Amino acid sequence: MKHLAFLFLFFLTSQTVHSWKKDEFRACDQTPFCKRARFRKPGSCTLIATDVSISDGDLTAKLIPIAEHDHDQDPIKPLTLSVSVYRDGIMRLKIDEDPSLDPPKKRFQVPDVIVPEFEGKKLWLQSASSEKLDGNTGGLISVVYLSDGYEAVLRHDPFEVYVREKAGKRRVVSLNSHRLFDFEQLRVKKEDEDWEERFRGHTDTRPYGPQSISFDVSFYESDFVYGIPEHATSFALKPTRGPGVEESEPYRLFNLDVFEYVHDSPFGIYGSIPFMVSHGKSGKSSGFFWLNAAEMQIDVLAKGWDAENGILMPTEQSRIDTFWMTEAGIVDTFFFVGPGPKDVVKQYMSVTGLPAMPQLFSTAYHQCRWNYRDEEDVENVDSKFDEHDIPYDVLWLDIEHTDGKRYFTWDKLLFPHPEEMQRKLAAKGRRMVTIVDPHIKRDDSFHLHKDASQRGYYVKDASGKDFDGWCWPGSSSYPDVLNPEIRSWWAEKFSYKNYIGSTPSLYIWNDMNEPSVFNGPEVTMPRDVLHLGGVEHRELHNAYGYYFHMATADGLVKRGDGKDRPFVLSRAFFAGSQRYGAVWTGDNSADWDHLRVSVPMILSLGLTGMSFSGADVGGFFGNPDPELLVRWYQLGAYYPFFRGHAHHDTKRREPWLFGERNTALMRDAIRIRYTLLPYFYTLFREANVSGVPVVRPLWMEFPSDEAAFSNDEAFMVGNSLLVQGIYETRAKHASVYLPGKESWYDLRTGTTYKGGKTHKLEVSEESIPAFQRAGTIVPRKDRLRRSSTQMMHDPFTLVIALNSSQEAEGELYLDDGKSFDFKHGAYIHRRFVFSNGHLTSSNMASSTLGNSKFSSDCVIERIILLGYTPGAKTALIEPGNQKAEIELGPLRFGGQHGGAAVTIRKPGVRVAEDWKIKVL
Ligand code: NOJ
DSSP: OHHHHHHHHHHHHHHHHHOOOGGGSOOGGGSHHHHHHHHOOTTOOOEEEEEEEEETTEEEEEEEEOSOOOTTSOOOOOEEEEEEEETTTEEEEEEEEOGGGOOSSOOOOOOSOSOHHHHTTEEOOOOOEEEEHHHHTSOEEEEEEEETTEEEEEETTTTEEEEEESSTTOEEEEESTTSOOEEOOOOOOOTTOOOOEEETTEEEOOTTOOOOEEEEEEEESOSEEEEOOOOBSOSSOOOOBSTTOOSOOOEEEOOOOOTTOOSSBOOOOSOOOOEEEEEOTTSOEEEEEEOOOSOEEEEEEOTTTTTTTOOOOOOSSOEEEEEEEESSSOEEEEEEOOSSHHHHHHHHHHHHOOOOOOOGGGGSEEEOOTTOOSHHHHHHHHHHHHHTTOOOOEEEEOGGGSBTTBTTOOOTTTOSOHHHHHHHHHHTTOEEEEEOOSOEEOOTTSHHHHHHHHHTOBOBOTTSSBOOEEETTEEEEOBOTTSHHHHHHHHHTTSTTTSTTOOTTEEEEEOSTTTBOTTSGGGBOOTTOEEGGGEEHHHHGGGHHHHHHHHHHHHHHHHTTTOSOOOEEESSOOTTGGGTOEEEOOSOBSSHHHHHHHHHHHHHHHHTTOOSEEOOBTOSBSOOOHHHHHHHHHHHTTSSSEEEOOOTTSOOOOTTSSHHHHHHHHHHHHHHHHHTHHHHHHHHHHHHHHOOOSEEOHHHHSTTOGGGTTOOSEEEETTTEEEEOOOSTTOOEEEEEEOSSSOEEETTTOOEEOSSEEEEEEOOTTOOOEEEETTEEEEEOOOOOSSGGGGTTOOEEEEEEOOTTSOEEEEEEEOOSSSSGGGGTOOEEEEEEEETTEEEEEEOOOTTSOSOOOOOOOBEEEEEEESOOSOOOEEEEETTTEEEEEEEEEEEETTEEEEEEEEEEOOOOBTTSOEEEEEO
8 A cells, every 4th residue: 555655656746746737727718717707798797886875984885786687597686895994095895795695605704814903094984975977977976085195986886996096086996997897696506507617537516606706907007017926927917818918818826736837827826915016107006905815817908908898998097907806705805005116015014914024044045955865964065065165044854854754753764863953053053944744644643643633623525524635645634724723733733842853943844835735636625625614625725825824933933932033934825924934936947937037926926025035046846057056046145035945856956066166156146145134134124114025126116217117137125236137048248227317336346337227238157237226325244154143243344325416325224133022122223324425323213112122232344435436535433533444445245356445444333323424
């Protein structure tokens, strides 16, 4: 039996690993709800809003069909509609079946995603005003206050909901303007009906029948839409239907374990965030989020898509139309008015929560491979980093470290001394990460399985038995993490007592949590599997990984008595996952196309909350040649999450295995990341406070710069750095667009380039193009050590890139790098301003957070001035009136010595204090 199981597993893995088959996954026309919805024509919705009133602070109505009822069809019951408004420009629209009309089942609303504080932001509507459209000749609308500049509108007949600017009444986002809205109500099955759905030998019993929802959403003043990860495709979403579009699938949101995903496709992969952002020439952005965890498909419609059956729309505003379809759930949608891109992101985060503040070590470099074989291998790899003077912070162990894929255990032969192994790493300030997946081996001698099955904690199949699926360990079951009691049970498994062999320097990797089920339909769990309260898997599929990630992160918090920030990397994700940790883009391939697509993928994740993300450096499948690997390190050094990883069939590729020159190049790339850690950490804090992502599209910083709108080869790291990847072999030149009016300084040479222009630059193997924006100050740490922990007390360098008015500003955030004390005020947050030849450091920390203090003895050892024109000799430091020398110093960056720049040497001022430095 064991052999058979092994053979089966071998067959599956070798199949899936070597051939990504499009036909393993359902296309829209093989998915009945998608096919039906896509077939609908504009104008087909006949619902109108009646009984419009204000109740409980909301604008409410019933939706009823106006058309004559077709007697062959079931009667359409009224749907309930409510519009609520929240502080900061957020409108929420909910539409559901009326519970008082006894639908056969309560439809699923995703719990635990909206943060509790959000309800506190609700504005209680007192009244609605009625207006007639088109100068009193048109239909009736009810208008309510949304924010000072915006209003929410419900049009009655036909029903339509939108937000608009108060002055000028220009629309921002609207729903059902094309009358494509459709809501399949739950009903009793007729005798001759067959509700089952079959796909590649799998039968979905679909006991509740059709229950899909679809509607159109329009974004005004828009030229592009972005977001709705996860897809391996361009950042600006290409149209999927309409004139000029060859046959295309809609963007699919369905968490799937897709082996060898192709680099340009709207197919769904590991995670789903149903949040879209629009942006246009006006410099304005808006957003739309649908809180629904069932399979979703979204069309972006090309201009003229409705030429035949179009509905008259306001024509003076540019517009992008989209069409949203889901298999189940309710309409629970959020409209964000912006008007700036950062405003939209903040509005979304006020609903789903801010990204967690990571531990400092996790923002440094991670070394992973499937698998580091044994303790000796671990020790070897670790010491080679030191031998080659390459810093790294975390060593990862994949599934083979366990005893037969039983998570929380260790293979006793290969890893006999896990605690000692972790301690040795910890002594150098390094951590370890082990993998813990959701499939639990169905083995009665495995305590975790015994416990889970006895308590009834597994997800149940349609017949009520524990669902039994196939994954790495063979026959496996999956904890029902929708249930808070089960999440808390799971969290306990991470205590030092339960996770034998774990120590405080061990952190966790959640993989395969889509969930992946090798023998399931589309390599996942059947949709009719049951969760807590009879919720069908179809209703919550896209959030399974989210709950698993949440339970694991909570486990690490509990393990450390609430004192240690968790680090959990997850493959699957949903809206809100940003509160629990990092994600990566899964099993990419070692080719240039996957290197290129990593940037739009990471940008989409950041835009939709998942600020802490990265792609496997080097590419997971296949063997990168040294040039590709080097380019990947050079780009990966700027990913928010920076980890090298590889499949077990690939050749070893640690950075020292490709000859001295390539080792030096990879070392330089990794060192660049370590040099910039203070800047990255400051950006992670910015994301944690405001939601603005660490890595951003150019247009987030330059919202009116049209040339930036569809550029996804370059990206901003914070507001100060612009990075352009090199995506082809033997590149001699690169075209780099530098936005804005101010100039940019090459990070290595200090050479200036004009903004608002595309520059054709020579490139060498040494680095990819990267620039600091004039007018910014970037904090660095230039002394290189083995790990970030060992840099804790090192002095800082400030790089001041002056703009045309000889001014610049920047920030530095630091704390203990690991605890939650920062939440009570234990941090340092400085603002640096250079103006009139003076550099001032002032406090930015909020005084309202609490009395906890963080102190640091760190000083500033060097200040580099880029673009400083008058000749300067000395600098005077206040208070104290000390002098510091000014000279031409090397513009060191990472391991490289670049051009010379005006440098204030050893000013010796403390980062924690107020001071002023005058350049004389
Ligand atoms: C799939 C993950 O995406 C990959 O990173 C990992 O190495 C394998 N599973 C084995 O755990």
